Amino acid sequence: MSTGKLMSAGIVSAIAASLCCITPVLALIAGSGSIASSFSWIEPARPYLIGVTIAVLGFAWYLKLKPQPTDDCGCAVDEKPKFLQTKTFLLLVTVFATLMIVFPSYAKAFFSQTEKKVLVVEKSNIQTAELNIKGMSCEACEEEVKHEVNRLPGIIEAAVSYKNKNAIIKFDVSKTNIKHITDAVNATGYNVINYTIKK
Numbered sequence: 212m213s214t215g216k217l218m219s220a221g222i223v224s225a226i227a228a229s230l231c232c233i234t235p236v237l238a239l240i241a242g243s244g245s246i247a248s249s250f251s252w253i254e255p256a257r258p259y260l261i262g263v264t265i266a267v268l269g270f271a272w273y274l275k276l277k278p279q280p281t282d283d284c285g286c287a288v289d290e291k292p293k294f295l296q297t298k299t300f301l302l303l304v305t306v307f308a309t310l311m312i313v314f315p316s317y318a319k320a321f322f323s324q325t326e327k328k329v330l331v332v333e334k335s336n337i338q339t340a341e342l343n344i345k346g347m348s349c350e351a352c353e354e355e356v357k358h359e360v361n362r363l364p365g366i367i368e369a370a371v372s373y374k375n376k377n378a379i380i381k382f383d384v385s386k387t388n389i390k391h392i393t394d395a396v397n398a399t400g401y402n403v404i405n406y407t408i409k410k
Contacts, residue, residue: 342393
């Protein structure tokens with residue numbers, strides 16, 4: 212296999228490895244929350260895709276760094292490669308693949324971190340709901356759910372955890388209700404399985 216094909220395979224597998232976390236960011240940019248969970252099914256294959264990326268790019272580097280062929284006199288054959296076949300381009304591909312692989316660790320930087328400020332007139336109007344959510348696989352998923360919920364009026368605080376597969380939402384019942392909250396979460400493409408209301 213040529214180094215060009217190896218580089219292409221490395222890029223594709225690196226992007227695929229983080230596709231489940233790239234789509235929530237794309238959903239935010241596109242303003243369409245419903246595509247956020249489109250590739251969450253890829254998440255279980257992520258370690259294998261990362262392994263494929265490392266193996267493919269490692270082999271591409273081996274081919275680039277191995278001794279060059281020689282002619283009859285034992286002199287190295289000096290062929291000027293195209294830019295797409297150079298070590299510089301392979302380095303760029305490797306850096307890009309690395310950024311894609313580690314994307315889940317910095318994906319939340321694409322979401323605004325501004326806290327909502329809600330004026331609650333009566334303390335008796337405050338309720339807390341815990342929602343069990345299916346389909347979240349990384350911090351980008353958490354941020355997408357939080358972003359959509361925080362767009363509702365009356366949300367005081369939203370804490371979302373993909374590890375615990377839940378969201379704990381504190382809200383003002385005079386301004387919103389649990390149906391609006393579950394609808395906002397479901398609109399992202401992740402699914403609320405059930406919820407409990409705490410007083």
